[in-house]
Amino acid sequence: MKTVVFKPDQVAAAAKLIQDGQLVAFPTETVYGLGADATNPTAVKQVYIAKGRPSDNPLIVHVVSAEQVKQYAVDPSGRFKKLTDAFWPGPLTMILPLRPHAFDPVVTGGLKTAAFRNPRKQITLDLIREAGVPIVGPSANTSGKPSPTTAEHVLHDLDGKIAGVLDGGPTDVGVESTVLDLSVTTPVILRPGAITREDIEKVIGPILNNHHHVAADETPKAPGMKYKHYAPNAQVVVTHAADFPAAIKWAQAQNVPFGIMATDDILNAQNVVRFKEQFSLGDSVTSASKHLFDGLRYFDMYPEVKIILAEGFDKEGLGIAYMNRLEKSAGQVHFNAQTNETEQRKQ
Incomplete structure (x- = not known):
């Protein structure tokens, strides 16, 4: 397979590959994600294969707006709307309870929740809108290796394994989004990011931190929770x-x-x-x-x-x-x- 590098004015061509069930890496403000149609289980399975990623590790679903999330999940506490008003588009991922049969278990790691994010990168929002479907987007790297912050990083790991890369230049933030679990009574940060606990508490009140490392036999509720991750060879x-x-x-x-x-x-x-x-x-x-x-x-x-x-x-x-x-x-x-x-x- 030849991996095609798409420029920002070639979003439509990249979106067509997503619609066809292919994998296309895309930039966000944090890191590059490996995109596939979140409603296509066959395509999503290819994400795990390309990355060498354990299939119990759930994927973040990237959406074009908070309104799109309502098709798939519920907001039982009303906190989701307050947070999207404050931080979306942006580097905040939120875990919500799913509607029945919203996504195949391959997307959720078998959980009854899913993580959603509305990235602050216009060409990626254009990609999602053009594709017409939410897009899963784990980091576009070999599993366990440092996350990619340029298209060149993506090609280093995945050239020949995926259909394309949408090149949006270097990312701005450099560490992945904050992951906040809203499916529990008291919201909890499962992965820290640029949006801090203090930022969130100003909007919805007290929350918890629980960004622990999961054991080898434990199913993570969010990505990036494994004990050793992001590791170079040295x-x-x-x-x-x-x-x-x-x-x-x-x-x-x-x-x-x-x-x-x-x-x-x-x-x-x-x-x-x-x-x-x-x-x-x-x-x-x-x-x-x-x-x-x-x-x-x-x-x-x-x-x-x-x-x-x-x-x-x-x-x-x-x-x-x-x-x-x-x-x-x-x-x-x-x-x-x-x-x-x-x-x-x-x-």
Whole structure:
């Protein structure tokens, strides 16, 4: 199969492939998704095959509007409307109870709920509207690998496995959407993102956080909840800014090539010794979140690099989402400056 790259003025051609049951990757403001007609179980099954994704992992359904969701799900509490008024289109995914026979179990992972999102990317909204159906859209990468933030990332993993890629340039946010479960009495965040708990609570009142890692035999209610996820080939070691000098000495002692993924202040520090490769995360947690997956993929171009010292941030605001992805990419491995060793932490 030849994977066709579609430009923004070729949305109609990409939508035709979706209507024909083919797979087309598309950009959102967060990451690129792997699109298929959510009402076509045969097409959706191909998503799992292309990604190598476990079939118990539910898929996010992308819609053109909140009105479209009403065909498939119910809003028992009224919170959904308040949140869509505040945040849609945008990086907030919401889980709702489904109407009977709304989607095939292949979309929902066998659950009686589904996750919906209205992305803030005009060409993707045009794609959904042109296709005339909601579109499933897990990240357009090989399962478990860093999520794609450019069309080139998609092609690296899926070239020849999918029909097309709608190229909308680099994504803006860089980490996937916040996932909020509205199917329970007290809403709960299952995956943190750019829209924070504080943002949501200003609209609907108190909610809970529950973005834990699921066990191998547990069915996740939302994507991205597996223990190790977003992982490059090298071992990622979460390293906080003040600990880099000690972490570099530790990495040198391992006698293997290593790299550093950090903000410019750290990369430009005079006391940082020379290392194999480096990747800039910019100057803040905002830029770091945008470039995190790009950085993890960068080091896969250098198979000789066995260790990546990646900068960690405080778990507040956007830092919660950033650290959620970084710690999963590292399998919870951190550098401990007190012991001068790495350790695997529990979430």
